[in-house]
Amino acid sequence: MSFVIDQVRRIDSQFDGITPSLPPSTSEPSSTLARTTRLESLIKSLSLGPSRSLLPAHRIRSILSDAQVSQTCHTCKVYNVSYDVHTETAKQPEPSYEHELEWLLLSKATTQLYGLVLHTMIEQTIPLDDDIWYWDDIRSSYRYAGLYSIQTSPLRFWAWSKDVWHDLRRRGGRLEDGWTKFYELARDVVRQRSLADIQRRVVSPLALVREEALRKRKGLEKIKLLNANALGYLLGEGLSNESAHEEHAIGAAENADDETRTKNRHKWKATVVKSITLMEAVFREVNNPDTKLDSFDDAVTNLVVEDPWWKPYASTGSEAMTLKPEVVAARLENVISKCLPNYTTRTTTLVRKEYGRPSRIVRYWPAVTVALISSSTILRVAVNRKEDIITWIRELGATVIDFWSNWVVEPLKKVIGTIRHDESAEVSILSKRSLEGDRASLERMVVDFAIQHPPEGRNLTEVDIADIRSKVREGDLTPVLVAYEREMQAPLKNAVTGNLIQALLVQIQKTKVDIEVAMSGIDSILKSQELLFGFIGLTPGVLVCIGVYRSIKNTFGSRRGLKRHEKQGQLIRSLRNIDRILAAASVNKYEEISYKDHGLLLCETHILRLSARQTLPPRVFRDFVVELRELEDVRAGYERMNRTLERMWRAYARV
Incomplete structure (x- = not known):
């Protein structure tokens, strides 16, 4: 999964550095000890080892269900009182060990879900290029446009027939009024619609086909750019950004002084709350058909700021402690069971029914028809000879x-x-x-x-x-x-x-x-x-x-040699696309490219890594991945990313 695994493994290792305070003593009830043991086991199952891949969505849901996250807030072990954010206390109360384990489990689940969301967006974005190329071929070639017109002629005839029927019904055409009257009315409707179609196609008989190809290509381009923008936004504002820019928020508090450790001890919980809020907001805007590409970042930011969790809970870890783990688990469950499936379903539906290339049945029915018609002749020749x-x-x-x-x-x-x-x-x-x-x-x-x-x-x-x-x-x-x-x-x-x-x-x-x-x-x-x-x-x-x-x-x-040649060609195309993305990228005052350009760049590096794995020798591939990681790091700055790309062209052109 290319850079997604790298990101998730880095975040997961930082969560592994968190040590919950006050482990349970042997004097605790057996039920409490059994539950903490169960939580520890579930946390290990959510960890991303060196040879493990991301867990599927149903597995994350199953772990959250098995955890049976508590419905009450934590109980303070030091002062034996419940923490209230409106009560001024002299010292910061400490949460229970069980409560800390629940939060750590939620953090691990959020990390897995974060990686799954990134991977899903990449998998939904990359195949769009094939459909875009398909419509480009139709727009640029009369031969392909004519072939597409023949392939889709039954669909257009069916749509035309439905329009005629609805028009006929609208004018009151009924068989009960007599066949002669119904036939005359139907003939008039057909004549009028035929004249209208001729007038629309007077410039070129293939103009309608090319116009349709242009419309569908624009729709696919919008979906691709929205997905890339969402991907870049999640990487720029989500867990990846928090773990890279604010490492003290996840795992660095244990190495700080007492004052800093006390202040930031639970800030990683705020990071988890913020990430869940961010994923929900991104999915809401991506699934919104009225979302505009130019205002996507602002729209997501507004949704995040207006979220009830954002101001009171996403700023400091101490306020995030007041959240019930059950509430956090419920919103995590909402992302898994609703937001992610809705996004996948909507994107797939738009591509298949609205903007994608026709189905195989539509594309190949002329060839199948010719084969069936000529099969009798072929069979007769075979029998005679x-x-x-x-x-x-x-x-x-x-x-x-x-x-x-x-x-x-x-x-x-x-x-x-x-x-x-x-x-x-x-x-x-x-x-x-x-x-x-x-x-x-x-x-x-x-x-x-x-x-x-x-x-x-x-x-x-x-x-x-x-x-x-x-x-x-x-x-x-x-x-x-x-x-x-x-x-x-x-x-x-x-x-x-x-x-x-x-x-x-x-x-x-x-x-x-x-x-x-x-x-x-x-x-x-x-x-x-x-x-x-x-x-x-x-x-x-x-x-x-x-x-x-x-x-x-x-x-x-097997076409291994041909496939190898195709992979080498894909490497060159991906490097060229990355060069074009960087050349046209928008750069802010911090020398960082925009979220949309970053998302497009990551999609290309994902393809680049998959192609290089099957083309380059193992030792060369490891060096190549090091260069890719530097190219994917938007924090390195625009100039350094360009220098990295130039070095890759020089170093791997021969290979």
């Missing part, structure tokens, strides 16, 4: 399954196999033993050729054969090449009777081995980049799946 549709769905399913299997699952398996060095999943363009077998065959062929055709007619020794083998492994085929050169001197003859064919076949085997060596190098390169190729094969399927998933998510699923 049933087999084609079923085939299309079946093929689509098969395509999706095949795509998932061939382009996602299989490449993923290969990538996993590569990572695990699975030999069956290795990328290879050459069998593992092919090069070794061809090399061994080439070696045997060269050795056999050298043995069959030894150089210089001598037999080869084992050393010579081993040397030939080692040279063949290095690619040296000298014995074969020497014989090939010799045989090429008479190629035709040696092809038939010589060794030319055998030498050629050995070189062909050498060429095959060279090709396999080159292929082996390429194969090694492929194996070194095998994981990269696996991911390249997996990438198209993954990209397609991600694209389809994001499309489905944006269309049918």
